[in-house]
Amino acid sequence: MDTRVKQTLHHYIGGKKVQSDGGRFGDVYNPATGEVTTLVPLASADETRAAIASAAAALPAWSATPPAKRAQVMFKFRELVYANMDEIAQLVSAEHGKTIEDAKGSIQRGVEVVEFACGIPQLLKGDYSEGVASGVDMYNVRQPVGVCAGITPFNFPAMVPMWMFPVAIACGNTFILKPSEKDPSCPLRLAELMTEAGLPDGVLNVVNGDKESVDTLLTDPRVDAISFVGSTQIGEYIYQTGCANNKRVQALCGAKNHMVVMPDADLDQAVDATMGAAYGSAGERCMAISVVVAVGDETADQLIEKLTPKIKGLKVGSYTDASTEMGPLVTPAHCEKVHGYVDKGVAEGAELVIDGRGHSVAGHENGAFIGGCLFDKVKPSMSIYTDEIFGPVLCVVRVDTYDEAEKLVTEHEYGNGAAIFTRDGDCARAFTTNVQIGMVGVNVPIPVPVAYHSFGGWKRSLFGDHHIHGMEGVRFYTRMKTITARWPSGIRDGAVFNFRSGSE
Ligand code: NAD
Numbered sequence: 408m409d410t411r412v413k414q415t416l417h418h419y420i421g422g423k424k425v426q427s428d429g430g431r432f433g434d435v436y437n438p439a440t441g442e443v444t445t446l447v448p449l450a451s452a453d454e455t456r457a458a459i460a461s462a463a464a465a466l467p468a469w470s471a472t473p474p475a476k477r478a479q480v481m482f483k484f485r486e487l488v489y490a491n492m493d494e495i496a497q498l499v500s501a502e503h504g505k506t507i508e509d510a511k512g513s514i515q516r517g518v519e520v521v522e523f524a525c526g527i528p529q530l531l532k533g534d535y536s537e538g539v540a541s542g543v544d545m546y547n548v549r550q551p552v553g554v555c556a557g558i559t560p561f562n563f564p565a566m567v568p569m570w571m572f573p574v575a576i577a578c579g580n581t582f583i584l585k586p587s588e589k590d591p592s593c594p595l596r597l598a599e600l601m602t603e604a605g606l607p608d609g610v611l612n613v614v615n616g617d618k619e620s621v622d623t624l625l626t627d628p629r630v631d632a633i634s635f636v637g638s639t640q641i642g643e644y645i646y647q648t649g650c651a652n653n654k655r656v657q658a659l660c661g662a663k664n665h666m667v668v669m670p671d672a673d674l675d676q677a678v679d680a681t682m683g684a685a686y687g688s689a690g691e692r693c694m695a696i697s698v699v700v701a702v703g704d705e706t707a708d709q710l711i712e713k714l715t716p717k718i719k720g721l722k723v724g725s726y727t728d729a730s731t732e733m734g735p736l737v738t739p740a741h742c743e744k745v746h747g748y749v750d751k752g753v754a755e756g757a758e759l760v761i762d763g764r765g766h767s768v769a770g771h772e773n774g775a776f777i778g779g780c781l782f783d784k785v786k787p788s789m790s791i792y793t794d795e796i797f798g799p800v801l802c803v804v805r806v807d808t809y810d811e812a813e814k815l816v817t818e819h820e821y822g823n824g825a826a827i828f829t830r831d832g833d834c835a836r837a838f839t840t841n842v843q844i845g846m847v848g849v850n851v852p853i854p855v856p857v858a859y860h861s862f863g864g865w866k867r868s869l870f871g872d873h874h875i876h877g878m879e880g881v882r883f884y885t886r887m888k889t890i891t892a893r894w895p896s897g898i899r900d901g902a903v904f905n906f907r908s909g910s911e
Pocket of ligand 1: 558560562567586616617638642693
């Protein structure tokens with residue numbers, strides 16, 4: 408074993424920790440120190456198949472368990488997450504780098520999905536039509552899809568898995584989670600808590616890994632449905648490969664979220680909103696604002712004047728310092744990538760108003776830090792505008808009219824979130840009606856739907872037909888069955904050879 412690291416992780420299969428026998432491991436960093444703290448096993452195809460076998464074996468009994476009993480596990484799991492909140496937040500922050508308060512907020516958003524899943528008996532109720540023909544009744548039920556898999560990104564190691572497995576499991580499915588190999592400790596802990604909450608062994612399994620285990624999940628015929636959250640490049644591959652293997656797939660992907668600021672907006676409100684939305688979690692959020700579209704030069708000038716001291720004053724540091732507002736990026740490699748984008752923005756001719764490159768934090772000189780960056784006069788052809796940077800780099804694009812702003816938002820390849828800041832109801836209504844975006848905010852910078860609504864983008868931010876959690880989640884993780892029943896005492900009308908209308 409590598410002597411630099413404190414621990415080697417495992418998989419969680421059949422309700423137990425399972426040590427890897429595959430021999431491949433990945434490095435997990437503490438991004439605030441730049442040190443490798445943990446080795447994560449990268450599952451072989453055989454290890455992944457063991458998790459699939461475990462989920463498949465647990466399926467018949469779990470899908471036959473009454474929904475109210477499944478809900479009881481969710482109620483207990485919710486309690487356990489709250490009871491262990493400090494420990495879980497610590498696991499998230501130590502591997503992701505975000506502040507403890509931010510980690511707790513994201514865990515809370517995940518728990519809200521668990522709370523939604525507690526209502527599963529009500530959510531699974533079907534509908535019934537009496538007497539659709541003489542002596543004939545018809546009803547719909549929603550049954551579990553089967554063995555489901557979830558492949559999740561690094562940026563929300565608690566919340567994104569909890570967008571998936573609570574709803575899937577409450578619906579009667581069994582589940583295999585393949586979390587990000589960059590911060591795998593929190594998902595493993597959540598699986599242990601599900602066992603402690605009374606979940607039967609094998610209903611939730613966690614297999615750590617990379618492409619090899621993902622490809623096994625995508626092609627194994629025992630897996631029925633795949634939920635993916637991550638980058639567009641990988642998500643499109645997951646969607647196409649999963650569909651080619653006859654699986655139901657939802658793939659929620661990358662983003663470039665615009666915030667349009669109209670000249671009549673409350674600029675102080677818009678500036679505060681921009682600070683949190685662009686620099687919170689170091690910009691590593693799929694709903695982060697990465698582009699401000701300022702309508703009119705005066706609006707742009709005022710925004711930049713107000714933003715500048717706030718960005719320069721951002722407290723960048725380790726999650727271990729309670730006064731930190733923005734932590735490091737997830738790994739040194741990601742930090743280098745974000746630095747590279749800032750270099751490109753300068754080379755492409757954008758005006759770098761605030762340069763966060765080379766930001767050093769005393770006592771954490773090897774940490775993956777970059778300070779907040781602000782570009783002005785960004786053009787739509789520049790890579791800092793077209794690409795998702797996934798770091799604390801905000802681009803200001805100047806336009807002259809609302810119509811130009813709407814066109815920009817609509818024409819961008821991503822369609823996750825967008826916001827407009829204005830006091831003009833007509834303008835806000837035009838925006839919410841016309842933009843080709845899945846989640847839209849009016850004077851709300853990060854319009855993330857609550858757990859009982861559903862989360863999802865448009866265009867190349869989502870492949871598949873279903874958004875995630877809320878009723879869309881229930882629909883994704885269930886199949887509809889429609890039953891038409893006639894009882895022997897019904898009217899006898901002899902053999903019928905012709906198709907009949909429903910009114911007969
Ligand atoms: P990523 O695409 O690199 O990884 C996501 C998952 O895919 C991980 O579990 C990873 O192990 C796996 N993976 C990586 N390469 C693979 C390959 N070649 N074949 C098969 N599987 C592979 O994403 P990330 O860097 O962990 O997360 C950041 C991305 O996630 C950003 O693009 C962000 O916008 C996106 N994201 C989207 C949403 C949303 O709801 N739309 C939410 C959170 C994050």
